[in-house]
Amino acid sequence: MGRGxxxxxxxxxxxxxxxxxxxxxxxILRDLRADVDSEPIVGGANRKPEIVILSYDGYxxxxxxxxxxxxATQAGERIPAAxxxxxxxxxDAARELGLDPDEIFAETEEPAPHGxxxx
Amino acid sequence: xxxxNVTLTDEAKADLRALPSQRLRVxxxxxxQRLKKSPDLGAPLDWRExxxxxEAFKLYxxxxxxxxxxxxxxxxxxxxxxxxxxxxxxxxxxRKPATAQVIAVGPKYGPEGGVYARAAKxxxxxxxxxx
Numbered sequence: 001m002g003r004g005x006x007x008x009x010x011x012x013x014x015x016x017x018x019x020x021x022x023x024x025x026x027x028i029l030r031d032l033r034a035d036v037d038s039e040p041i042v043g044g045a046n047r048k049p050e051i052v053i054l055s056y057d058g059y060x061x062x063x064x065x066x067x068x069x070x071x072a073t074q075a076g077e078r079i080p081a082a083x084x085x086x087x088x089x090x091x092d093a094a095r096e097l098g099l100d101p102d103e104i105f106a107e108t109e110e111p112a113p114h115g116x117x118x119x
Numbered sequence: 120x121x122x123x124n125v126t127l128t129d130e131a132k133a134d135l136r137a138l139p140s141q142r143l144r145v146x147x148x149x150x151x152q153r154l155k156k157s158p159d160l161g162a163p164l165d166w167r168e169x170x171x172x173x174e175a176f177k178l179y180x181x182x183x184x185x186x187x188x189x190x191x192x193x194x195x196x197x198x199x200x201x202x203x204x205x206x207x208x209x210x211x212x213x214r215k216p217a218t219a220q221v222i223a224v225g226p227k228y229g230p231e232g233g234v235y236a237r238a239a240k241x242x243x244x245x246x247x248x249x250x
Contacts, residue, residue: 085248086210086220087126090155094148097135104145105152107187 016043021053028053123158123209125151127221130241134224134234142182143203147224149186150178150205154219158209168232170239174213175222178205202226206238 016024021043028041036055044050054062091101127135138144154160161176179201180186206223209216222245223238 086218087128088132090125090127090148090151093127093132093135096132097144099145099148104148105187107189
């Protein structure tokens with residue numbers, strides 16, 4: 001995969017120049033106050049994307065989502081590890097001792113004692 | 120009660136290997152097999168070696184045991200008559216167990232304090248490692 005390519009398709013934004021940004025700051029603030037989920041504004045010198053403006057609530061929500069993803073990833077790593085920490089299964093422990101689990105774990109009928117009447 | 124998984128810690132596996140005969144290893148494993156259907160088969164422990172083992176259980180075993188034979192009449196045996204012990208705990212809880220984890224196996228008495236001393240040390244470490 002080439003540098004800068006992403007497996008997911010990235011959304012493209014219109015990039016505002018610094019002068020446009022400066023001029024539009026009041027309108028941008030007004031829009032963000034009206035709708036905290038409105039699209040972020042991207043800007044930079046010579047229309048090169050350098051900064052992103054989004055509502056404060058939108059930013060906090062984004063941070064929460066990142067935290068949740070990080071926690072989910074860590075939990076996903078821990079759950080199999082926790083299973084592994086429980087140790088070896090009984091069958092594998094028997095095999096490690098050179099024993100056949102099918103043989104030693106087969107339940108048996110107790111033989112009738114000597115002298116017992118035949119059924 | 121649903122069937123539970125039975126697992127052994129690495130130390131418990133080493134204990135099994137250290138048992139003096141293959142017959143004892145088989146008997147111990149067969150008792151553990153019975154735990155699958157009857158995780159509450161063991162007797163609850165209490166404080167041992169300064170460690171709270173009240174969440175752990177003990178099973179007695181001896182070389183002439185036949186744990187998987189379907190006995191209609193239970194064999195009566197004194198505690199002193201069974202020199203070996205299996206110590207395990209139920210996870211996530213004794214009330215709703217999914218796994219019986221064997222912590223220690225071995226003679227009740229030994230040069231380093233026997234099976235309960237080992238179980239107590241290991242139990243403390245296991246609890247410390249838990250998240």
